Amino acid sequence: MADQYTISAANLSFIERNLGAIHQDLELIDSGVGTVNNNVKVVYSEIEALAQEFHDFVQIQVKANAKSNAQQQLIRIRQEMEKKFGHYDIVRRTTTGILQADDLGIVKKDTISNATEELMISTPGYWLAPCLVALAAWINDQPELADRALREGIKRNDEKTSLFFALICRRADRKQAALKWTQRYLANQDEEDLDRKTVIILDAFASGLLGSDSEGVVSRQMGEWMDHLAEKPGFVETQTKQWSDAINLKRKPLVSDDYTYLRKYSKTWPVLQDIMEGAMLHAEILDYFTVIFEQEASTDTLKEQLDDILNSLVTDFDDEEIPLRKEEKYYQFVVDFDGDEKRARQNMAVEQTAFDTHKDFTQLLTDAAMKPESSHASVSTQKFAIALSKDWISNAYNDVTAQNRMKIPHEIEINVDTFNDKTTDGQNEPEMIGRFNALINQEKAAALATCVLTGFEKFCLYGGIAIGAIGLIMLIAVNIFMGLIAVIAGVGMVINHFSKKKQLETKRQNIEKQFEDKRTSGTQIIRATLAEVVDFRAEFALRDGESRKVIDFLDQISPEQYVRKLSDSNRRINVSK
Numbered sequence: 001m002a003d004q005y006t007i008s009a010a011n012l013s014f015i016e017r018n019l020g021a022i023h024q025d026l027e028l029i030d031s032g033v034g035t036v037n038n039n040v041k042v043v044y045s046e047i048e049a050l051a052q053e054f055h056d057f058v059q060i061q062v063k064a065n066a067k068s069n070a071q072q073q074l075i076r077i078r079q080e081m082e083k084k085f086g087h088y089d090i091v092r093r094t095t096t097g098i099l100q101a102d103d104l105g106i107v108k109k110d111t112i113s114n115a116t117e118e119l120m121i122s123t124p125g126y127w128l129a130p131c132l133v134a135l136a137a138w139i140n141d142q143p144e145l146a147d148r149a150l151r152e153g154i155k156r157n158d159e160k161t162s163l164f165f166a167l168i169c170r171r172a173d174r175k176q177a178a179l180k181w182t183q184r185y186l187a188n189q190d191e192e193d194l195d196r197k198t199v200i201i202l203d204a205f206a207s208g209l210l211g212s213d214s215e216g217v218v219s220r221q222m223g224e225w226m227d228h229l230a231e232k233p234g235f236v237e238t239q240t241k242q243w244s245d246a247i248n249l250k251r252k253p254l255v256s257d258d259y260t261y262l263r264k265y266s267k268t269w270p271v272l273q274d275i276m277e278g279a280m281l282h283a284e285i286l287d288y289f290t291v292i293f294e295q296e297a298s299t300d301t302l303k304e305q306l307d308d309i310l311n312s313l314v315t316d317f318d319d320e321e322i323p324l325r326k327e328e329k330y331y332q333f334v335v336d337f338d339g340d341e342k343r344a345r346q347n348m349a350v351e352q353t354a355f356d357t358h359k360d361f362t363q364l365l366t367d368a369a370m371k372p373e374s375s376h377a378s379v380s381t382q383k384f385a386i387a388l389s390k391d392w393i394s395n396a397y398n399d400v401t402a403q404n405r406m407k408i409p410h411e412i413e414i415n416v417d418t419f420n421d422k423t424t425d426g427q428n429e430p431e432m433i434g435r436f437n438a439l440i441n442q443e444k445a446a447a448l449a450t451c452v453l454t455g456f457e458k459f460c461l462y463g464g465i466a467i468g469a470i471g472l473i474m475l476i477a478v479n480i481f482m483g484l485i486a487v488i489a490g491v492g493m494v495i496n497h498f499s500k501k502k503q504l505e506t507k508r509q510n511i512e513k514q515f516e517d518k519r520t521s522g523t524q525i526i527r528a529t530l531a532e533v534v535d536f537r538a539e540f541a542l543r544d545g546e547s548r549k550v551i552d553f554l555d556q557i558s559p560e561q562y563v564r565k566l567s568d569s570n571r572r573i574n575v576s577k
Helices: 002-104 109-122 128-139 143-156 158-171 175-187 198-206 212-230 235-248 260-265 269-294 302-315 319-336 341-355 361-370 379-388 390-406 429-449 455-478 480-544 547-555
Strands: 412-416 419-423
Touching: 002 109, 002 128, 002 302, 002 319, 109 128, 128 143, 128 158, 143 158, 158 175, 158 198, 158 302, 175 198, 175 212, 198 212, 198 302, 198 361, 198 379, 212 361, 235 269, 235 361, 235 390, 260 269, 260 412, 260 480, 269 379, 269 390, 269 480, 269 547, 319 341, 361 379, 379 390, 390 480, 390 547, 412 480, 419 429, 419 480, 429 480, 455 480
Parallel strands: none
Antiparallel strands: 412 419
């Protein structure tokens, strides 16, 4: 009996040591599990950050690729234009050269004739070649050759040939001939389907270059065109849409580092960005108009100004070049916008009209005023087109402003993790912080409520003690093996109870820390976002208020002010709308 008791005591000592080791191992495992949980959270956070960085990288790379491709396409297009239409440039450059050579009298007339005849042979089908032959024949006093070449030029392109010789005759101070050519050109025009080159006549008229006889013809013709167009159903709506599109073309995107918290923590940001860009448009348009109207009138001589307009007529691309020119403009937009193809397409949709071979008179004015790079309008033409269209511009501008104001949100969302709230002006910080804290407390309470022992885990304490006690009795009096198993099971259950209880306490502490961190960072984010809401509302009101300056600017201009009066012209302006 004594031996049995001694063995049992030894066994119990051995069991106790091993159970202690098991307990330590369980604590180590529990600590490891906690560390793993924390590491998992860190990994998830890093994965989210990495995913966002990857998305941003992809977007940057897509734009970089689009920009690189656009640059390559521009090289291809320009090479193709040089290959297909490069010989046109030779003819175009020769035009002004012939006129200046004749002015100076330093080139033999035979040389001029030979040069133009060679161009006629080398550029078959091009309208300007026979016009240069006619010009050279005119200089050499060869009326029959001039007449034949002139007829060929008219056959190839009546409108451009008429324009060309209207300007040539005015340059030579043959006012009656210039008037006849101008009348011929205008007689071939339909106000609803004008040749895009009509801007040349508008340019010469606005620059004061056509002379007193022709002015009545041009101004009266413009008045008739506008009267006829105004009679069309939906004319006002069409003008509003047309000018609205042209005005919106001047919108610029917000700087990327403005309003960083609103960008990140407000689902309302896309609307806010849109309306701020609309408000910034007022200053852009005012600056655009001001720069145009502050430019001084040219002090060049009549011949120099006419040469500039002639150069615009002959060097501006011809209709067959338009497809390539449109491609070039689109890819140039892509480059200018750093690979943003969406914005390039939007701008190209509005710019499209500048490439139309024919358009109505009001569209011609719009393109001259707002798209001078594509329409090749001079500053004088821009001034006149804006002044002549000022009522339509004002209507469209008021509509653009009203449309932008209609999109102003009464409430701005703030979204921080699971917290979603709204503010009107950013002045409700205490109330919002209170609601945020209430949500944190609610979420924390809900998370802590899950930190409870299960029924089995609660049972393990008392059940384990009972089973262990029974095991000890069995170990001493009944069966050592069965008693040993019962003791191990009982001790294991007790250890499991306290281990789970400790895990829950650690988990509760982690939850407390997690939600307090969330409370601190969330409070900072809410305050910063509300501050940006205040700044945004103030900046928007300031920028939006500048719309009045644009309307006031337009109100004080009139078409009569912006048709230049040359010293040889005693003109009366009679342009009706």
